[in-house]
Amino acid sequence: MKGLELSRSFFEEYGRQMIEDEFKDQKDRIAAGLVGHGSECFGFDDDISRDHDFSPSFCLWITDEDERRFGFHLFRAYEKLPKEYGGISPSKKSFFGSDGKGVCTIETFYKNYTGKPGAPETLYDWLYTPSFYLAEATNGEVFCDPLGKFTEIRNKILFGMPEDIRLKKLASCCFIAAQAGQYNFSRCLAHGEKGAAALALSRFAEKYIEAAFLINRRHCPYYKWALRAMKSLEKLGDCADTLDALLSNGISDGKASAETAERLCARMIKELVSEGLCPPCGDYLEPYAYKLRDRISSGELRNMPIVI
DSSP states (O other): OOHHHHHHHHIIIIIHHHHHHHOTTTGGGOEEEEOSSSHHHHTOOOTTGGGBSOOSOOEEEEOHHHIIIIIHHHHHHHHTSOSOBTTBOOOBOOTTOOOOOEEEEHHHHHHHHHSSSSSOOSHHHHHHSOHHHHHHHTOSEEEEOSSOHHHHHHHHHHHOOOHHHHHHHHHHHHHHHIIIIIIIHHHHHHTTOHHHHHHHHHHHHHHHHHHHHHHTTOOOOOHHHHHHHHTTOSSSGGGHHHHHHHHHHTTTTHHHHHHHHHHHHHHHHHHHHHTTSSOOOOSOSHHHHHHHHHTOOOHHHHTSOSOO
16 A cells, blocks of 8 residues: 555544544644655655655644644644554654654645745745755645645645746756757767766756656656656656666767757757747757747846856
């Protein structure tokens, strides 16, 4: 059983009844779900990942005001729930680890990811908050949210990125991908710098994946899950296996890897053009970065260095 399924089942069997029995007057103010840190929140958990910070558990979110009113009582009630469920008991905690489950205020939960008690507010909040934090803040599943505040913020993060920010980040990704994959990778190999070539290839893949998420209007998760998550994308998701093979083969066949990078860039260009983000302007990805930049309406953002 996957962690998300386990969490949902545990909540439905024990958590919902606990709220009904002990918080009859407050039940319409308590949100529940599994969102945040950990592979189980993305649906990527397996036997290996469950060796630490994994347990039958779920999250309960309340407002700051409600935390003062009944938060401690809710915390105590949650702590009394069974520690084992479905044949699964808590695994060891990593040294700095926390499973992030149990009772938390809505404001504290989101502040851990955005630095704000809710969604990013300004253009620069959106620009400089790492996408993997936004992905963690919006993964998993909300089982119930009668008050609606947790979900309201969640939806702002999921769907509220300003278009200027998407264009700015996409331009930066395309510029770096072109420089690393279409230019510097082969040059590093020609210089005999195999380590530098491997770094260039990794840089290319990282920015290509980030660009794919931006085209799909999705937040790219932490790098170790990014390639797996890319497979779920509607657009360019089918490129994930090609990127996987490219990274696995690396510099063992430089010519083949360079050709693969070119094919991937051609796919990216095709998508940019079909989305109406850029007009056709050749096979090199870098000019498309400048076309994306030119679409930014904010003069301050548009005039920043293209790479962020």
